[in-house]
Amino acid sequence: MVRAKKYVVKRHFQGVPKREDFDVVEHDLPAIKNGEILVKTEWISVDPYQRAYNSRYPTPYDQFGFQLAVVQDSKNPRFPVGSKVVSHKGWRDYTVIDPNAAPTPIDKVYKLPDLKGLSESLSVGAVGMPGATAYFGLLELCKPKPGETVVVTGAAGAVGSIVGQIAKLKGCKVIGFAGSDEKVSWLEKNLGFDNAFNYKTVDAVSALKQAAPKGIDCYFDNVGGELSSIIINQMNLYGRVAVCGSISGYNEDPDKIPKATMIQPALVAKQLKIEGFLVARWHDRWAEAFADLARWISSGQIKVEEHVTEGFDKVFDAFVGMLNGENQGKAVVKV
Numbered sequence: 001m002v003r004a005k006k007y008v009v010k011r012h013f014q015g016v017p018k019r020e021d022f023d024v025v026e027h028d029l030p031a032i033k034n035g036e037i038l039v040k041t042e043w044i045s046v047d048p049y050q051r052a053y054n055s056r057y058p059t060p061y062d063q064f065g066f067q068l069a070v071v072q073d074s075k076n077p078r079f080p081v082g083s084k085v086v087s088h089k090g091w092r093d094y095t096v097i098d099p100n101a102a103p104t105p106i107d108k109v110y111k112l113p114d115l116k117g118l119s120e121s122l123s124v125g126a127v128g129m130p131g132a133t134a135y136f137g138l139l140e141l142c143k144p145k146p147g148e149t150v151v152v153t154g155a156a157g158a159v160g161s162i163v164g165q166i167a168k169l170k171g172c173k174v175i176g177f178a179g180s181d182e183k184v185s186w187l188e189k190n191l192g193f194d195n196a197f198n199y200k201t202v203d204a205v206s207a208l209k210q211a212a213p214k215g216i217d218c219y220f221d222n223v224g225g226e227l228s229s230i231i232i233n234q235m236n237l238y239g240r241v242a243v244c245g246s247i248s249g250y251n252e253d254p255d256k257i258p259k260a261t262m263i264q265p266a267l268v269a270k271q272l273k274i275e276g277f278l279v280a281r282w283h284d285r286w287a288e289a290f291a292d293l294a295r296w297i298s299s300g301q302i303k304v305e306e307h308v309t310e311g312f313d314k315v316f317d318a319f320v321g322m323l324n325g326e327n328q329g330k331a332v333v334k335v
């Protein structure tokens, strides 16, 4: 019998999540049945939606999220002992999984993609859900054309850093906003962004007028709020906005969402197309994104960085650190 640990959210977060909002629960796992596998977690992902979705679930609930694990015992020929699986089983160290039971696309268990020798942690990052988010959100909704100007917020994070680099590969001028001078320098010097700005210190209106004198064609929105209104108000005719997230409001009371300058005049005058999305929309095509992303990363065309926290006991710290912007690139936990 295996004794396992998991993070349970015992009460709804108010503001920044607190350690006391979680219990780490020890429990015995049942013996596996036909079709099931027993896995040991190797990498855990901490992500903004784990904060944003919190109020949707009645407490207590097991903290969901992507993780990479190795199969330790198997009664499922598709996942033999020693193989690696990506699942949405969340913050657990050992898990019994029935790969045939997936109530939603996100719950589907899949084999570790071909990472071409890159770190397996990328399976929960640049070659995982966040990578697919960048890939499909940008290419399917923004549809950037060579020579166009693309702006991305949350630019130094898991999704944003990939968005900007794919846009560069597509021949665009890329402008990013991130929350520290160090991140800004990394985006410009290491990732090849044409311009990056610290949204905490810069006057975004004049920074954009200077960096994008011909206006903005595509905006990949990770943060929402006033910064997004400023960007959308400087867009060109037939510009496209992919709304991926609104992290600037995730720690706010859902009944008191922050207000921002209205964007409707720009939407009308510039005939903009603005579309929100969930990456699960393209779940049956994630493998397509993973193949391109693994190829671009292994060839050096896309650079990845990870903010690694060590230890199952540190998952909460990694989560809050990510919400506070401690991560440059993808925040992951090595179990």
Ligand SMILES: NC(=O)c1ccc[n+]([C@@H]2O[C@H](COP(=O)([O-])OP(=O)(O)OC[C@H]3O[C@@H](n4cnc5c(N)ncnc54)[C@H](OP(=O)(O)O)[C@@H]3O)[C@@H](O)[C@H]2O)c1
Binding pocket: 047, 048, 049, 052, 129, 130, 133, 154, 155, 156, 157, 158, 159, 160, 177, 178, 179, 180, 183, 222, 223, 243, 244, 245, 246, 247, 248, 249, 277, 278, 279, 280, 322, 323, 324, 325, 326, 327, 329, 330, 331
């Ligand atoms: N639609 C989908 O299917 C989908 C899928 C994945 C992710 N997302 C969304 O994509 C966005 C980025 O996610 P990610 O996984 O790539 O996370 P991430 O960017 O790696 O990490 C979160 C980052 O958010 C920034 N941040 C925190 N508070 C902020 C604020 N008040 N204003 C602006 N930025 C703030 C921090 O960086 P700074 O130092 O720059 O502040 C932090 O590093 C999130 O909105 C997330 O919900 C959506």
